[in-house]
Amino acid sequence: MAKVRCAWFDFTSCEGCQIEMTNFGAPFLQLLDHVEIVEFREVMKETTDEPIDIAFIEGSFSREEDRARLESIRERAGVVIAFGACAATGGINALKNHMDMDDYKKCVYGDDSNMPHLDTQKAMPISAAIKVDMAINGCPMSRDEFVRIVTQVIHGTEKVYVPSYPVCVECKLRETVCRYEEGDHCLGPIALAGCGAPCPADGIPCEACRGMVVDANQESMEKVLQENGGMSEKRAKDKSRMFTANFRSDA
């Protein structure tokens, strides 16, 4: 089997998904038997102008000026994978999408906020700019899912199965005591699974970093957040802005 040419590109993000690539240990070296890394700015100087088999794109699309670069990657790549939550859904960066630009600029840069290089637009998934074939979701991306998807793509599968059910399923499969039973709250019932539900297992709520399931029952979620999660109506309404701003019915 010829090695698959892979490249990594980054946009607005914390680069944590790229760093997760270094956290595999020995399996990473095994993966290098099938994968040739041809571009990865964070760890290497080499770049390529040749066609790429798989382009992993990290970061959200948050500046119009990034569109051209995204398009050129799309042109060169056979498969484009949104790498991590920022690229797949807009990620944490979309937490400011409901705010007014002048307001958030002023908040951070004060009187200097009118300098033009500080302008941004709403943080969107890269699919807002180019066609994306699949996503390795999560904040940070799930290493297990990375291996699962990449090995399938290497073996020629174009349509990789990824779960469409909520995080509660994975929570049950690992027998985590539900946050609600511990007197906490959780967005698991509307959150897209695939991560293996690490957060509730570690004792914190699921913040839905992979976005929402299709047909998420947002109304019921608000109700549960108030009735069982003990939140005020306002907090319950604002709760899902953290990672799922672009999924909300008001987005």
Next chain:
Amino acid sequence: MCDGNNNVGQDGNILLPKEVEVVEAKKVTASETHFVLKMKNGDAMDYKPGQIVEAGVLGYGEVPLGFASSPTQTEKTGTFDLVVREVGKVTKALVSLQPGDTMTMRGPLGNGFPVEEFEGNDVLIVAGGIGLCPTRSMIKYILDKRDDFKKFTLFFGSRTPAEQLFVEDLDVWRGAEDVDYKEIVDNADENWKGKVGVITQLFKELDELNPETKVIICGPPIMYKFVIAELKGFDVPDENIFVDLERRMKCGVGKCGHCQINDKYVCMDGPVFRFSEIKDLEEAI
């Protein structure tokens, strides 16, 4: 039902498939491939028309597929046929197999058509699109044992002439004396000289239909309702109508639950159902 002997793999693991050799692989339409297959290790494939198998490729998964050949052929040649339409992950892996490659298989599974009940009766088969695959098994069976059946009528509808399956068979049936074959397409092309329209139009050409006729319907869900309405017009009782249903199936042996329609498991109680049994099951059709 056939006994389970064919089914049980190593360690008695019912979910462990056996190996099947691809003898021929012929692309018959843009999306369908016709396979001729043979069990490896000299095992026999002992099935009834209308039964199914779980066919797969290791690393991609398994999917339910209906036999497209008649057991009468398998008895003679030791081979059997499947037709696979490429729609997704597993079917893509299946259609990429070449002669000499290995396909994995569990089966035969399911009930199949109640052949004994059909014997000595008139038979009408209404097949739409890929619904011709599982019914081909029965058609071939009837044609091979023609004397066991009375009048045999076959309706076949497809979306376009290019999507017609088994073109060699169709040629034979068009000219055959012992089958009343009628065909129609939803949309014609410039070379099509036949009828254009929906499959139910073919009923208009029938002067009469013996209410004792045993009818098989297999095609897209939308077809069932309209065909059954036509049959009502000829007073065919629900007990004489047989439908072939499709559901997602993971195990094929009545465990995984995916194919369940109310009380019924399509993989065990079906895929062939007497219409009278399921007509009140809301989720069935």
Next chain:
Amino acid sequence: MTTQNASIKVKHVTRVEGHGNIVVDVKNGTVETCEWRVPEAPRFFEAMVRGRHYSEVARITSRICGICSVGHTLASVKATESALGMTVSKQTDLLRRLLKHGENFDSHIVHVLFLVAPDLLGAPSVFPLLETHPDVVTKAVLLKKLGCDWASLISGRSTHPTKVVPGGFASLPGDAYNPRMAEDELKKLKKMILDAVPMVTDMYEVLLSLAGNIPAFTRETEYVALVDDVEYGLYDGKISCLMPDGARETIEVEDYKSVTNEWVSPLSTAKYTKHNMDSYAACALARINTNYDQLHPEAKKIAEGLGFAVPCFNPYMNSVAQFIEAVHSAYMAVGYIDELLEMGIKDEKPVEPTKFSKGASAVEVPRGLLFHEYAYDEEGLCTEGNCIIPTNQNHANIQLDFDKLVPELLEADKSEAEIELALEMLVRSYDPCISCSTHYLDVTFKK
């Protein structure tokens, strides 16, 4: 002088986290422009935390940076604890220190072995080294994995930790759901660290053989780092400013703004800082210059072996300082684990807030000093936030290093390629984390 004019254009200098530009313009032997620029897309975290509940704030600000997310999380929960009047338990304090060492070890291994070592070996990246130095790369990968597992065991995961929450920990180390299992997990970690010591020693030998390739450049500057009574300043303490003449000044964390004095440059989406001098450095070098005495004896041995002496004013030596710190962290961790096991692990719930006000914190992240500050309203919702990250604090210092280095290199008749490499290596030695500060490292030479 032959390099009267220089014309080099390199786009996307690599092996740093985030994007930054260098613009150097030399005409007739005179440096006309020499600028370090950060055009990373701004991300506005301080605006995004407004209105969020205190339990969510660290989860948001962790996403400032995927590499020092443990540090951001710790700084964030500490600032929140200070604002909400929460005093954490001894167990929490020890576990967090153990975690902090885990992050330091983890990040330093990546930086020194994956990002800097290729420069010293003249390779474009770590991947060609797989062919030439397979043994070294394999060990580096295993050590990196150890760092990740170590931090993950305590914090849930090394990128965007889960278990670290205001008031303590959301759950026990590892997959433990009771104290007995937690103690087993810590024993496992101790064994993992001790088992890795021979690999660390091997890496020391490699570094020793390459030490000669580290450029000799010095520039006296102010060093800012944490000082802590308990240990070599990392997790907690006060701010110390060390002047080139050895003068020291200690400042309370609440008064961090009197040190950082942030200003916005039109060249950058990140903010710049300055204190007593025109710039200061906040990095491993700053820490080791400030706290050398508190290094673990085994780490001091490594420092001596590498010929490292304080005070050191060569910014390129920051990578060596990082390696020494990695060794320090490994030994310190073993001590902390022993202390925890001796105390016996208890299943503690995070402490609750006692007030709602404003509070600041400082934590040393692998690349320098980090400040977080928040204010909360009576509902526990954040009303304002401020994060000052080390790379921001180093931007001005990098600029001044450039200002001294470029003429020296021109003087020494270096080729364009050599100058380019020297500048890239300088930027890299600071281990900048630009996405922290707010992506693109372009080096542009104009004639």
Next chain:
Amino acid sequence: MSGYYIPSEGLQSFAQSLMAKMPVVAPVAKGKRFIFDQLGDVAELRLDYDTTVLPPKKVFFPPKQDLLEFDEGKATSCLDPQAKVLLGVHPYDIKAISMTDKLFSDNYADSNYLANREVAVIIGSNVQTPYERAFYGSIAQDLELVGHDAFLTKISDGYVLDVVTEKGEKLIADLGLADASAEQTSEAEGVNAKADEDCPVKLPFAAGDVSEKVRNSFKSEIWDELSKDCFSCGSCNLVCPTCYCFDVQDEWGLGASNGKRYRRWDGCLSSEFSEVSVQGGSENFRENRAERYRHRFMRKTAYLNDKLGAPACVGCGRCAGACTADIADPVNTITRIMES
């Protein structure tokens, strides 16, 4: 067979001597709840548990179970049954296990379940602390309590251990347990006879009536109303001791051609569960929440009754507690339907 007596303070050493023979899986505390887990320290055994998050079916039918491994086109079975003691199983869970035993052995016997089941020794236990949502006292009453090998009953000053199979007898033969006295035996009988009375919630309808009425409500609009808050999260399926649906997926390994096929618990409440490709397109036979929600209740109260001889619900109450929207409680739902 025979009854033995274990004094209160002897319970841990009893468990310890079992642990010396083979792994013991028993209830232990996890946060505010309990789970069945392999005992690491005998002091952690909690026979006073109310109920566990997941039912003990996980011991035979793990949430994720490898079915086969393959390499270079050759597949081999992953069956690897490990003998263990399953200690402290409540009667409702024993009933559920005998239901899954039947379901996995009917028609085609599934050795992936049965092999694990056969090597396990089950020691039941009476309910010392009933789960607040439990209604086992008023459902599946006619179902015989079978399938376990021994049963522990808490009495005033210890436990009576009833050994009911040879497998059970073999396990404890060399432990030197004292025989239970006639008083102890009759005290235990008394405890078990009134166990159902202590069950906190009661379902006041006969199974046959429920089955009929629920079936007849198939087309009722009540399902829309009942399922309005449903998240399609499937928690109600996954925690249920009598649910056994699964999904099968293939997964490649890191080598060139190796991998495995596994199954994982699935639930009819998830929307992908009933998706099919029909004629190449995609269709969902239970597209909306109400249809899926209804399917579960049909299965629990009607569809499997003939096969199992009782409704496919043993009244553990786990689904009621697991449903974040609190709409999965069979008692509430059945009552609403019966009263509609």
